[in-house]
Amino acid sequence: MAATRALVRGVRLGSYSIGRSRSLIFNSVQRRGIAACVDPSIGLTDEQKEFQKVAFDFAANEMAPHMAEWDQKEMFPVEAMRKAAQLGFGGIYVNPDVGGSGLSRLDTSIIFEALSTGCVSTTAYISIHNMCAWMIDTFGNNEQREKFCPDLCSMQKFASYCLTEPGSGSDAASLLTSAKLQGDHYILNGTKAFISGGGDTDVYVVMCRTGGKGPKGISCLVVEKGTPGLSFGKKEKKVMNIFGIRVLFRTGTPWSAIFLKDRNFSTGVNASSFVPTASCSLGAAHASVLLARDHMCVRKQFGETLSNSQFLQFKLAEMATKLVASRLLVRQAAVALQEGRPDAVSLCSMAKLFVTDECFSICNQALQIHGGYGYLKDYAVQQYVRDIRVHQILEGTNEVMRMIIARSLLTES
Amino acid sequence: MHRSSEVKHVASYLNTRGCECFGQPCESHCPVLTDRTIHVQLKTFIKIRVKPDRTGVVTDGVKHSMNPFCEIAVEEAIKLKEKKLVKEVVAVSCGPQQVQETIRTALAMGADRGIHVEVSGKDYETLGPLQVSKIFAALAKKEQADLIILGKQAIDDDCNQTGQMTAALLDWPQGTFASEMTLEADKLKVVREVDGGLETIKIKLPAVVTADLRLNTPRYATLPNIMKAKKKKIANVKPADLGVDVCSRLEVLKVDEPPQRQAGVKVETVDDLVGKLKEAGRV
Numbered sequence: 001m002a003a004t005r006a007l008v009r010g011v012r013l014g015s016y017s018i019g020r021s022r023s024l025i026f027n028s029v030q031r032r033g034i035a036a037c038v039d040p041s042i043g044l045t046d047e048q049k050e051f052q053k054v055a056f057d058f059a060a061n062e063m064a065p066h067m068a069e070w071d072q073k074e075m076f077p078v079e080a081m082r083k084a085a086q087l088g089f090g091g092i093y094v095n096p097d098v099g100g101s102g103l104s105r106l107d108t109s110i111i112f113e114a115l116s117t118g119c120v121s122t123t124a125y126i127s128i129h130n131m132c133a134w135m136i137d138t139f140g141n142n143e144q145r146e147k148f149c150p151d152l153c154s155m156q157k158f159a160s161y162c163l164t165e166p167g168s169g170s171d172a173a174s175l176l177t178s179a180k181l182q183g184d185h186y187i188l189n190g191t192k193a194f195i196s197g198g199g200d201t202d203v204y205v206v207m208c209r210t211g212g213k214g215p216k217g218i219s220c221l222v223v224e225k226g227t228p229g230l231s232f233g234k235k236e237k238k239v240m241n242i243f244g245i246r247v248l249f250r251t252g253t254p255w256s257a258i259f260l261k262d263r264n265f266s267t268g269v270n271a272s273s274f275v276p277t278a279s280c281s282l283g284a285a286h287a288s289v290l291l292a293r294d295h296m297c298v299r300k301q302f303g304e305t306l307s308n309s310q311f312l313q314f315k316l317a318e319m320a321t322k323l324v325a326s327r328l329l330v331r332q333a334a335v336a337l338q339e340g341r342p343d344a345v346s347l348c349s350m351a352k353l354f355v356t357d358e359c360f361s362i363c364n365q366a367l368q369i370h371g372g373y374g375y376l377k378d379y380a381v382q383q384y385v386r387d388i389r390v391h392q393i394l395e396g397t398n399e400v401m402r403m404i405i406a407r408s409l410l411t412e413s
Numbered sequence: 414m415h416r417s418s419e420v421k422h423v424a425s426y427l428n429t430r431g432c433e434c435f436g437q438p439c440e441s442h443c444p445v446l447t448d449r450t451i452h453v454q455l456k457t458f459i460k461i462r463v464k465p466d467r468t469g470v471v472t473d474g475v476k477h478s479m480n481p482f483c484e485i486a487v488e489e490a491i492k493l494k495e496k497k498l499v500k501e502v503v504a505v506s507c508g509p510q511q512v513q514e515t516i517r518t519a520l521a522m523g524a525d526r527g528i529h530v531e532v533s534g535k536d537y538e539t540l541g542p543l544q545v546s547k548i549f550a551a552l553a554k555k556e557q558a559d560l561i562i563l564g565k566q567a568i569d570d571d572c573n574q575t576g577q578m579t580a581a582l583l584d585w586p587q588g589t590f591a592s593e594m595t596l597e598a599d600k601l602k603v604v605r606e607v608d609g610g611l612e613t614i615k616i617k618l619p620a621v622v623t624a625d626l627r628l629n630t631p632r633y634a635t636l637p638n639i640m641k642a643k644k645k646k647i648a649n650v651k652p653a654d655l656g657v658d659v660c661s662r663l664e665v666l667k668v669d670e671p672p673q674r675q676a677g678v679k680v681e682t683v684d685d686l687v688g689k690l691k692e693a694g695r696v
Binding site: 036058092096 | 474478514517518521633634635636637639640642643
């Protein structure tokens with residue numbers, strides 16, 4: 001297998017072109033023939049198909065071969081993610097003037113969906129990293145954008161998003177981490193929990209209280225690792241990798257606050273992360289449908305392959321239908337978000353709610369179809385199940401999604 | 414040493430023929446492009462089905478992508494350009510409308526412009542290496558190319574003829590099965606992978622090179638390059654414009670699936686074995 005190597009410096013942007021590892025993943029989901037009805041490239045523009053192709057290729061060659069190892073060793077795969085960043089995956093919807101790729105939310109969703117087939121938890125982290133870079137790009141001043149964004153887009157530095165605390169999960173607006181202005185800097189005090197990448201990352205985007213109670217008193221600060229007083233708890237033992245650890249803030253940060261505008265802070269959650277989370281679930285479900293189908297064509301019981309069992313045929317059909325319905329909803333929500341439509345937040349909440357639930361059920365059913373083999377770690381399907389189970393919880397639980405949708409319905413009447 | 418003044422174009426010809434056979438021998442020309450990694454002992458993932466009239470395999474609805482050896486060829490051309498040894502890289506493909514996607518992939522990898530030689534319908538079904546070589550030869554003369562790089566063979570029909578035929582038609586030297594190539598003064602040093610090992614030859618430009626597996630590892634297209642590729646031009650040309658007749662001189666009589674594997678027979682002794690082999694006429 002050829003090692004990856006940095007080639008001669010390319011033209012213009014001076015970006016390195018990376019060679020890909022010639023991995024021999026022939027069982028890879030990304031390489032398989034796709035039945036037309038679940039083909040994820042349907043309805044995309046030529047350009048989007050190219051993005052998707054690169055993402056699928058990358059997932060097949062650089063991620064899928066390692067996903068089991070990353071999970072088992074609880075690794076934060078820095079090298080693989082940096083390779084992804086070289087392709088432009090570090091700041092997909094960040095402005096090009098600070099190193100981003102300047103693509104749309106729909107393009108981003110398509111890319112995360114494809115990458116997720118390679119490793120869900122790594123892709124989920126990449127999506128959080130992208131969100132942090134985007135937040136600084138959108139809400140920071142020029143000095144802040146230029147200081148942080150180029151390094152984040154190239155993944156020279158990694159970022160984490162810090163909202164949840166031991167005492168405030170769904171009730172995010174009740175967070176207690178405080179930031180008090182003292183002279184020309186803030187004194188930050190508090191504890192954050194479940195921070196993806198915490199301890200491994202360099203830049204922390206922290207939601208903290210600078211004002212009074214409730215959502216209106218919350219601002220956002222960017223803190224760098226190494227700041228005195230910033231420390232980390234031990235890594236939690238969790239069902240899936242890269243979920244997060246505790247991050248503790250005990251003293252001052254020398255950087256000024258980024259105040260957030262137009263945030264849906266009624267629930268304290270960031271609607272920007274709903275579509276990426278749903279997209280990651282989508283990738284896992286897509287992979288699981290193909291794995292289940294292939295298993296059914298191979299596994300024989302009662303004298304014939306499972307694919308001859310009408311019950312299983314119907315199950316597969318249901319899985320495929322849910323997959324396509326989920327995909328359509330996510331892509332619609334992405335379009336609503338990028339167009340700034342008034343229904344964007346509710347639609348994104350609906351997408352997150354529906355898609356994470358349905359995709360978990362798809363992956364779970366795929367595991368069931370594998371029978372006993374589905375439960376073995378040699379088979380990828382169990383990792384997809386474990387990895388996406390958390391999507392029904394993080395970035396706003398599905399219960400909170402219902403709150404947002406109900407509120408939107410009832411406020412109108 | 415500056416080569417850019419002498420070497421004008423590197424035309425990288427994309428083989429449009431490849432299919433999802435995943436290594437199973439394909440008896441016909443299936444106009445499908447593939448981008449799988451190149452390994453031959455694979456299980457089939459797509460069920461290849463022979464058409465009911467046994468004139469070929471079913472290609473409708475099968476996904477197309479670039480032949481892996483052609484990817485390597487494109488990568489080599491782009492590397493030469495990055496080293497400033499060539500001025501321009503032109504990606505060429507012959508086939509119906511959908512090959513434009515493949516050309517776009519080459520553009521996204523870094524080729525400067527594309528040429529789509531339009532061949533569709535019946536003509537495309539019977540398009541073989543000889544006609545393709547004639548097209549490439551005509552284009553090479555028209556574009557005044559100095560170097561043609563192709564994949565060594567398509568992974569569906571495994572013909573391994575186009576590069577060699579193109580060189581013959583142009584009366585150019587050829588360096589086939591290249592695992593390494595270096596431009597030295599006005600000559601091209603090519604290390605070829607042959608049955609006996611590695612052969613190093615020096616050929617004069619203009620020349621034809623066919624890429625083998627170990628020539629390089631193709632890059633991923635980056636997101637910015639994909640977006641830039643949108644602005645790059647793909648010219649449309651017809652074989653008739655180049656004075657090429659794409660009528661095939663070959664007629665496919667029939668296409669069959671590989672024979673079903675027969676059950677074996679266990680024998681007790683060596684004598685039994687020899688006896689059975691004699692019976693079957695094998696000894």
